[in-house]
Amino acid sequence: MDTKPVQLDNIDVLQVLNEEGMVDTTKAPPLTHDQLRRLYVAMVLTRKFDSRMLAMQRQGEMGTFAPNLGQEATQIGQVFPLTADDWFAPSYRSFGAQIWRGWSMEQLLLLWAGYHEGFPPPEGVNDLPFSIVIGSHVLPAVGVAMGMAQKKQQHCVTVNFGDGAMSQGAVNEAFNFAAVYKAPCVFVCENNGWAISTPLQRQAATESLAVRGIGFGIPSIRVDGNDILAMVAATTTAAERARAGQGPSLIEAVTYRMSLHTTADDPTVYRQEEHVDPWHQRCPLLRFERYLNRESILTEDECRRIADECEQRVLEARAKFREMAKARPEEIFDFVYHTMPPELIEQKKDYLSRLARKGLNP
Numbered sequence: 001m002d003t004k005p006v007q008l009d010n011i012d013v014l015q016v017l018n019e020e021g022m023v024d025t026t027k028a029p030p031l032t033h034d035q036l037r038r039l040y041v042a043m044v045l046t047r048k049f050d051s052r053m054l055a056m057q058r059q060g061e062m063g064t065f066a067p068n069l070g071q072e073a074t075q076i077g078q079v080f081p082l083t084a085d086d087w088f089a090p091s092y093r094s095f096g097a098q099i100w101r102g103w104s105m106e107q108l109l110l111l112w113a114g115y116h117e118g119f120p121p122p123e124g125v126n127d128l129p130f131s132i133v134i135g136s137h138v139l140p141a142v143g144v145a146m147g148m149a150q151k152k153q154q155h156c157v158t159v160n161f162g163d164g165a166m167s168q169g170a171v172n173e174a175f176n177f178a179a180v181y182k183a184p185c186v187f188v189c190e191n192n193g194w195a196i197s198t199p200l201q202r203q204a205a206t207e208s209l210a211v212r213g214i215g216f217g218i219p220s221i222r223v224d225g226n227d228i229l230a231m232v233a234a235t236t237t238a239a240e241r242a243r244a245g246q247g248p249s250l251i252e253a254v255t256y257r258m259s260l261h262t263t264a265d266d267p268t269v270y271r272q273e274e275h276v277d278p279w280h281q282r283c284p285l286l287r288f289e290r291y292l293n294r295e296s297i298l299t300e301d302e303c304r305r306i307a308d309e310c311e312q313r314v315l316e317a318r319a320k321f322r323e324m325a326k327a328r329p330e331e332i333f334d335f336v337y338h339t340m341p342p343e344l345i346e347q348k349k350d351y352l353s354r355l356a357r358k359g360l361n362p
């Protein structure tokens with residue numbers, strides 16, 4: 001008997017659209033031109049929103065937020081197959097996917113500027129609120145999926161989280177629950193190479209994170225997360241499996257966090273620019289654009305027009321946000337106690353009269 005322990009090593013990465021924009025037609029999902037254009041617009045809008053939010057944060061108009069430059073294909077690809085009856089449980093870096101799901105950009109701006117009105121999912125959008133506590137939203141997402149299975153609903157839940165979250169106990173518990181109970185759940189691990197300053201090599205002794213799903217009995221696949229067509233192909237298959245009662249899947253989307261962890265981060269202290277450079281060539285937008293141009297699905301002129309229109313939509317959202325974002329400093333006091341204690345009432349009065357003296361009365 002061979003007593004050598006088995007070691008799972010690298011597994012292949014599914015790629016449909018390569019860096020030159022060439023498509024492997026044997027693996028391409030069957031998408032109409034209209035669907036391809038919608039995917040492209042959503043990715044451009046995500047990028048425009050990302051860079052505008054960064055500018056607004058740097059100008060003091062926005063709170064800390066987590067940019068997703070370079071992760072647009074991972075974002076949009078994972079929500080593309082979802083219907084309104086399916087659920088989505090995002091992480092904090094998921095605003096591209098949230099816009100696709102029906103969140104308005106002005107609401108997301110309110111959210112990241114710290115206004116509580118920004119947090120609840122919009123009416124009719126089956127999304128869970130995200131949690132900053134890493135990986136903590138994955139078990140509740142499995143709970144929603146188990147509920148669907150119990151009610152015999154043929155829907156699914158997609159939940160995303162990072163490479164760092166893969167090390168959290170709760171995420172591994174979620175995998176096990178989902179596998180054992182055949183929960184209709186699509187796990188999307190956005191492997192962007194970093195958990196703040198911790199590189200993947202310090203997070204895992206394997207190169208692939210998808211191998212972990214296999215250990216739980218979950219069909220798992222490693223996908224080029226910068227390839228929108230591969231993401232759509234993999235997530236569509238996983239969603240269909242889930243809805244058909246075949247249980248969860250794990251998709252490891254290999255991408256890269258090209259920007260900051262959050263606006264409170266300075267990656268120059270822990271990574272060299274040459275680590276980031278190759279990822280410019282792997283840009284998810286660039287390769288998709290090359291493909292769409294070559295196939296005459298969108299001309300270069302049309303791509304430019306889409307970029308302008310997306311920028312315009314972001315600026316309109318910013319204008320609406322500015323209308324709504326009125327500071328209410330009294331709220332610091334209002335939501336702490338159900339019944340405000342007398343000393344807090346005193347402090348509040350004092351604080352508001354100070355603001356009034358400075359001409360800053362709310």
Ligand SMILES: Cc1ncc(C[n+]2csc(CCOP(=O)(O)OP(=O)(O)O)c2C)c(N)n1
Binds near residue numbers: 161163165257
């Ligand atoms: C339980 C917990 N521990 C630590 C943190 C601090 N923290 C915030 S983001 C982050 C890294 C997460 O990395 P990853 O899961 O790869 O997601 P990414 O930010 O790369 O999208 C950490 C450690 C936290 N928010 N929650």
Ligand SMILES: [Mg+2]
Binds near residue numbers: 162163164190192
């Ligand atoms: Mg990460």
